[in-house]
Amino acid sequence: MQAEIITIGDEILIGQIVDSNSAWMATELNKIGINVKQITSVSDNENHILEAFKEAESRADIILITGGLGPTKDDITKKTMAKYFGSKEMVIDEPTLEVVKKIFAKYKAPLLDVNIDQARVPDNCEVLLNEQGTAPCMLFRKGAKIFISMPGVPYEMMNLMSTKVIPLIKKEYELPAIYHQTILTAGVGESFLAEEIKDIEEALPPYIKLAYLPKLGSVRLRLSSTSHADENIKKEINGFINQIIDKIPKYWVAKEDIPIEKVILNLMMENNLTLSVAESCTGGSISQAITQHAGCSAVFAGGGIVYSYELKTKLLGVNPKTLADFGAVSEETIKEMVKGALNNFSTDYAIAVSGIAGPDGGTEDKPVGTVWIAVANKDKTVTKKFSFGNKRTQNIERSVMAAFNLLFRLLKENVV
Amino acid sequence: MQAEIITIGDEILIGQIVDSNSAWMATELNKIGINVKQITSVSDNENHILEAFKEAESRADIILITGGLGPTKDDITKKTMAKYFGSKEMVIDEPTLEVVKKIFAKYKAPLLDVNIDQARVPDNCEVLLNEQGTAPCMLFRKGAKIFISMPGVPYEMMNLMSTKVIPLIKKEYELPAIYHQTILTAGVGESFLAEEIKDIEEALPPYIKLAYLPKLGSVRLRLSSTSHADENIKKEINGFINQIIDKIPKYWVAKEDIPIEKVILNLMMENNLTLSVAESCTGGSISQAITQHAGCSAVFAGGGIVYSYELKTKLLGVNPKTLADFGAVSEETIKEMVKGALNNFSTDYAIAVSGIAGPDGGTEDKPVGTVWIAVANKDKTVTKKFSFGNKRTQNIERSVMAAFNLLFRLLKENVV
Numbered sequence: 001m002q003a004e005i006i007t008i009g010d011e012i013l014i015g016q017i018v019d020s021n022s023a024w025m026a027t028e029l030n031k032i033g034i035n036v037k038q039i040t041s042v043s044d045n046e047n048h049i050l051e052a053f054k055e056a057e058s059r060a061d062i063i064l065i066t067g068g069l070g071p072t073k074d075d076i077t078k079k080t081m082a083k084y085f086g087s088k089e090m091v092i093d094e095p096t097l098e099v100v101k102k103i104f105a106k107y108k109a110p111l112l113d114v115n116i117d118q119a120r121v122p123d124n125c126e127v128l129l130n131e132q133g134t135a136p137c138m139l140f141r142k143g144a145k146i147f148i149s150m151p152g153v154p155y156e157m158m159n160l161m162s163t164k165v166i167p168l169i170k171k172e173y174e175l176p177a178i179y180h181q182t183i184l185t186a187g188v189g190e191s192f193l194a195e196e197i198k199d200i201e202e203a204l205p206p207y208i209k210l211a212y213l214p215k216l217g218s219v220r221l222r223l224s225s226t227s228h229a230d231e232n233i234k235k236e237i238n239g240f241i242n243q244i245i246d247k248i249p250k251y252w253v254a255k256e257d258i259p260i261e262k263v264i265l266n267l268m269m270e271n272n273l274t275l276s277v278a279e280s281c282t283g284g285s286i287s288q289a290i291t292q293h294a295g296c297s298a299v300f301a302g303g304g305i306v307y308s309y310e311l312k313t314k315l316l317g318v319n320p321k322t323l324a325d326f327g328a329v330s331e332e333t334i335k336e337m338v339k340g341a342l343n344n345f346s347t348d349y350a351i352a353v354s355g356i357a358g359p360d361g362g363t364e365d366k367p368v369g370t371v372w373i374a375v376a377n378k379d380k381t382v383t384k385k386f387s388f389g390n391k392r393t394q395n396i397e398r399s400v401m402a403a404f405n406l407l408f409r410l411l412k413e414n415v416v
Numbered sequence: 417m418q419a420e421i422i423t424i425g426d427e428i429l430i431g432q433i434v435d436s437n438s439a440w441m442a443t444e445l446n447k448i449g450i451n452v453k454q455i456t457s458v459s460d461n462e463n464h465i466l467e468a469f470k471e472a473e474s475r476a477d478i479i480l481i482t483g484g485l486g487p488t489k490d491d492i493t494k495k496t497m498a499k500y501f502g503s504k505e506m507v508i509d510e511p512t513l514e515v516v517k518k519i520f521a522k523y524k525a526p527l528l529d530v531n532i533d534q535a536r537v538p539d540n541c542e543v544l545l546n547e548q549g550t551a552p553c554m555l556f557r558k559g560a561k562i563f564i565s566m567p568g569v570p571y572e573m574m575n576l577m578s579t580k581v582i583p584l585i586k587k588e589y590e591l592p593a594i595y596h597q598t599i600l601t602a603g604v605g606e607s608f609l610a611e612e613i614k615d616i617e618e619a620l621p622p623y624i625k626l627a628y629l630p631k632l633g634s635v636r637l638r639l640s641s642t643s644h645a646d647e648n649i650k651k652e653i654n655g656f657i658n659q660i661i662d663k664i665p666k667y668w669v670a671k672e673d674i675p676i677e678k679v680i681l682n683l684m685m686e687n688n689l690t691l692s693v694a695e696s697c698t699g700g701s702i703s704q705a706i707t708q709h710a711g712c713s714a715v716f717a718g719g720g721i722v723y724s725y726e727l728k729t730k731l732l733g734v735n736p737k738t739l740a741d742f743g744a745v746s747e748e749t750i751k752e753m754v755k756g757a758l759n760n761f762s763t764d765y766a767i768a769v770s771g772i773a774g775p776d777g778g779t780e781d782k783p784v785g786t787v788w789i790a791v792a793n794k795d796k797t798v799t800k801k802f803s804f805g806n807k808r809t810q811n812i813e814r815s816v817m818a819a820f821n822l823l824f825r826l827l828k829e830n831v832v
Contacts, residue, residue, distance in 0.1 A: 214569075
């Protein structure tokens with residue numbers, strides 16, 4: 001069962017917005033065993049949209065379309081669909097009109113003709129009622145293939161997918177099952193990993209695929225079966241997963257596809273542990289990564305963003321003499337920083353980072369990219385020096401990932 | 417001049433990563449007057465990639481490709497390009513091999529055969545040297561059309577685009593002259609802005625276009641001429657820009673396309689002012705936004721991430737009685753927080769934010785999305801309550817933008 005996603009709208013093609021809808025839709029389709037063959041973004045241009053429909057129809061069974069359903073002139077998805085599917089006329093869809101009226105009443109806005117037009121749909125489509133906006137969700141059939149057009153507003157699309165589109169697909173199609181399992185690794189490169197697990201990769205049967213999904217400082221390994229998802233294949237894939245983690249004990253973090261800071265939060269939550277941070281060169285990025293997760297306050301107390309020498313001393317109690325003698329980017333300072341966080345912020349664990357993110361501030365001794373990281377609990381302090389590159393954003397991102405990896409390793413020594 | 421972007425890799429099609437590369441590339445192409453006709457994401461499958469190449473070739477002059485260039489088995493872009501362009505053999509590209517060796521030497525990693533293979537390229541391509549990674553950037557020509565394949569790693573792609581691809585396109589093609597000028601606004605919606613500047617928009621000559629580029633809490637207004645870019649048009653567009661900002665004195669932030677926190681940093685740097693923060697619900701996002709900018713340490717001292725009550729008291733001196741009587745999300749607490757930051761962190765200005773980001777923690781009185789923000793200098797404290805929605809990430813992002821907007825307005829009262 002193949003699906004394709006088509007997004008319609010100039011705003012993606014001029015780079016004004018990033019298409020995050022498609023990744024979300026792809027994830028949902030994958031969960032029910034539907035393979036997304038292609039994602040295509042096209043402009044608000046009739047011929048181009050028609051061409052995209054035709055190409056998608058030739059490859060896929062299910063074509064999901066977002067965007068181009070607004071009330072303004074440049075939104076032409078609806079009339080282009082009418083043309084593609086040979087509709088005879090546009091007719092008012094009463095339930096949609098009710099929603100439109102309700103929305104305008106709620107905001108006490110005058111109901112204009114263009115707003116009423118939102119409720120007009122091609123006579124040969126089925127409407128999946130959009131209860132959260134004025135743009136209708138339309139389904140067209142061509143043989144066994146279906147086209148579904150949804151608004152591009154993320155929450156409207158997500159609600160329609162969850163409550164209407166996915167249930168309809170599950171009801172109408174017999175779905176072949178897809179099964180994925182992912183290993184999160186940190187602190188090691190893709191090619192080194194590939195070398196380490198070469199034997200296992202070569203022994204994989206043809207119906208199990210291994211993919212390497214690298215990010216800065218972290219690689220995810222994904223084993224997939226695209227033919228079946230019964231208990232046998234799950235057991236088989238799980239067997240390979242265990243073989244792989246046995247080969248890379250120092251690098252694997254989790255047997256699921258979640259970010260490393262979420263692994264840490266879960267582990268600390270289960271063990272009633274608390275965390276604080278002392279961030280210099282990462283400037284809030286560690287805290288930001290943690291606090292994006294709902295419920296993090298059970299673990300995360302907060303911490304200090306200590307960009308200046310003064311705040312390093314004031315918030316963390318770093319001795320001014322240490323700063324004067326060794327500089328802010330030194331093992332001596334990072335040790336005092338992490339201990340200061342542990343003590344002053346009264347947490348079980350702490351992370352401290354101090355480095356030269358760049359582009360300025362490097363010296364011969366300590367070039368841009370030099371970063372000291374420390375993690376600690378009351379019994380143990382681990383410090384490590386890293387030499388990253390010369391790009392500020394990357395140095396920050398790599399420092400965040402390295403800090404989480406060090407913390408994860410220290411945690412693993414202490415909890416089950 | 418038409419371009420298409422093709423991204424190769426299962427990770428986009430299964431929704432594991434959001435394709436943010438394409439939006440960035442589209443923006444860069446647009447700047448030099450190239451229209452992006454389509455963005456296509458295809459899987460790591462030879463036939464499918466070949467089909468995508470053929471379709472793109474039929475529509476566009478320039479085809480930019482990212483992804484599928486890693487050292488592992490599932491990366492097949494290079495050999496698929498060799499097939500499409502009828503290459504005879506793979507040959508070592510010496511400059512690329514040098515880069516590969518340098519990278520492995522730097523990280524003291526063993527150089528494996530798969531790494532050396534990274535430097536092997538089809539004999540009929542031109543290599544645009546990728547100085548930041550092991551995957552080569554390859555250019556193929558077919559008549560007047562060019563295909564350029566780049567790695568999907570964002571910073572490698574961005575560096576290649578900026579230093580090699582865009583300069584090459586500018587040199588080889590006659591491009592239309594484009595001139596853009598942008599106004600950054602904050603704290604006001606798109607439709608309100610449109611109403612305010614309606615007269616000016618209607619008076620624009622046909623060769624000057626106005627675009628509204630909205631983001632959470634901020635709208636950029638871009639005036640463009642796509643036909644010519646001489647001194648006259650620059651003067652004319654600048655005239656309209658000044659008319660617009662005169663109409664929206666309370667909302668415009670800058671006459672250039674830079675983020676609001678960069679406007680603030682520039683303003684504070686020019687006036688030798690310092691800043692600290694006290695972040696609760698934004699959890700580091702304000703600091704992170706500031707510290708992504710090189711040179712911010714001249715202005716930014718740091719601050720406290722005060723997630724827990726204890727740290728609000730310890731770092732900022734918030735009275736425990738205030739917290740007990742009014743709660744962490746209250747005008748009383750936010751006032752003490754911002755004053756605590758000003759005094760304890762010894763800065764000229766401070767920002768404090770405390771709110772309920774959600775999804776939990778809301779009450780009848782203070783539903784999820786309730787956020788108090790304060791900005792202050794020694795003479796004045798401004799507090800404001802916001803009621804955002806029920807989405808955690810959006811509440812954080814909106815809080816950051818609102819905090820910067822309040823700080824910007826306070827700064828403007830005090831400096832020129």
